[in-house]
Amino acid sequence: MKQNSWRSAYYNQNHFVLKLGISILLVGFGFRLLFSHSSNVIPNETDNILITPVVENDLNPVPSDFVESPKEFNQFQSKDDESGECDIFDGEWIPRSGSPAYTNNTCRWIESHQNCMGNGRPDTGYIDWKWSPKACELPRFDAKKFLERMRDKSWAFVGDSITRNHLQSFICLLSQVEDAVDIYHDEAYKNRKWHFPTYNLTVSVVWSPFLAKAEIFEDVNGVSTSEIEVHMDVLDKTWTEQFSTWDYILFSSGKWFIKSAIYYENNSILGCHGCEGKNYTDLGFNIAYQKILKNLFDFIMNSNPKSMIIYRTSTPDHFENGSWSTGGSCDRTVPAKEGEFELGVLNRILREVELPEISRAREWASETGVKLKLLDVTPLSLVRPDGHPGPYRHFYPFAKDKNAKVQYDCLHWCLPGPIDSWNDLLMNLVLNG
Template structure:
């Protein structure tokens, strides 16, 4: 399935299955009971006591970090300017944490520090969004360096031979196994048979959430087949399977493990006090933090609770809140599918995923 088809399915099915997410009473009750603040603080990266993931978006004329016209790697679904988006203010916003500054992204430093390394994103098309962003940021930093771009089935590889550096994207939206049985396709929630592809990598950045909002009929746990089940409970079980696999198989002295976090979609204008809004259509400015009316994200809570139970917790890039504020950053009708196709799940490039990579850079190399 091509990436454009993936995007279409995610946008349509996310809308259809929003009720499935909201139906998880257990998750909703726990979110309101516990909230964000009582989760263990080791899942937040603090630099000199500053939480990088709480703050506001501020207008900055020095942005964006690269010109999308000079980057040859941006897929048609993310290239909003080429697809005719008329406004450009969404390119100019910088994430400003409360009480500190993000380290300015320096791609030349990054390729030098990552010389001889293998970096791999593992996940769905939101991972692909971040991977394409990083390739653009590095290409801009070393524009004269020769590069190669290969596609091997579900694996995409961007390499800079001068630095012996490979930045890979492995398409795997569920992380756990999907098998074909007599009844059809089955999500095997307690099985990972392809994890060998994650071994021997220096930096792993995992992501899984949006595909769990799709319509799906059969799940398998402990050898038992279930025709449908609560999707958020299935997500929790699968993430626990992934976490156990990472704890049992990854050598943390060799490999740094990150979890991308849950990227927010904008399907409900009530979250920014515009209940009549047509999703993200015609949104040109971020939500001011003081006016944000949204609630904690159910996927965010599940990710944090599972990571918190790991023996060697993956470092969480806690992107949910900062992406919740960016109702303006989606392709909307500028995803290349015409005015009837509305994408409020993915992000324009240049744009919000550049900040995810800036956060990754700060966590890796910040003082």
């Protein structure tokens, strides 16, 4: 494995520490994040998706030019070492001809909060773009070919609400060949399993927003009564107990780490993040994210899995003129131009943690033969502010009052929408890697 391409993915340690210190001071104790709920196909079912996504506007008065220029952002881009001459993550969005692979009428697995068409979004241009690498063609997700290659296999998507958003795109694409059969769900519909009987393929989604053991004290509306308690040294048994049964596993996390939390190691309090009024050392969420990712990859490598492991990077939101809780919106209908949106403070911290950790893990994997892939969707997602539900997370939000004030979702993604291209990339990694 080439190590030089990974070194360009992040600054040197001194710069990282300096930037991290500035970022943590800016973050401070001044925000409290709530996580929203999203319904499945069952009406009124909730599961605590980000209600108050963390956005840069929450950090007022951070100047808009605080983050680096587009040229500097390239230093944070990963390289696809395993695709020969083509870096599939280096490209642009171009117009797509033809219809989307599915719609809200042809896929019954879209959650209501991401069903932009069904909720009355009037424009449809956001579905008419595809991701195009600069050095090669990226084939569209071929559900028939994928299902044939996945006969008698099992997949798992492990993570938070964005992971589930991604999973639903995956299920919708495959269901155009054979509709998935829902064979398991827990009471809250957070953990689910589908089966494609003709191909004997099973696909699971596992709710584990921290990937580690965590006690979350929230009601169905995402209102917290206490800080989350995160055990940084204990991975979540919800997925570890099933790990050896899966052939392909996609992990992703990030956003939940920004919530106020108390951190434990060896069942003792080590510190906290954003725990105002508590007599604990504020460690910053980056410490928890780094420790847990290290534990995640150590667990994977020491398990010597035969499965393929994919880690998907965290994704940016696109709130403008405010945040989720202060009237922020996302009304754009076309992709942004290069440099129009910059990776903000909090997303930068997440990226500065995850790229070095997966770099370390991939070097280890190259020595042991473990199949570990990076699905780096951050740069290509950054320029798609048009792909979020916005006000259309609600059913026809302006039907009664065209000037109604409604809460926008500028974090999750419309289905169909830009994240269908994530699965074009995923298919490339899996079938060609």
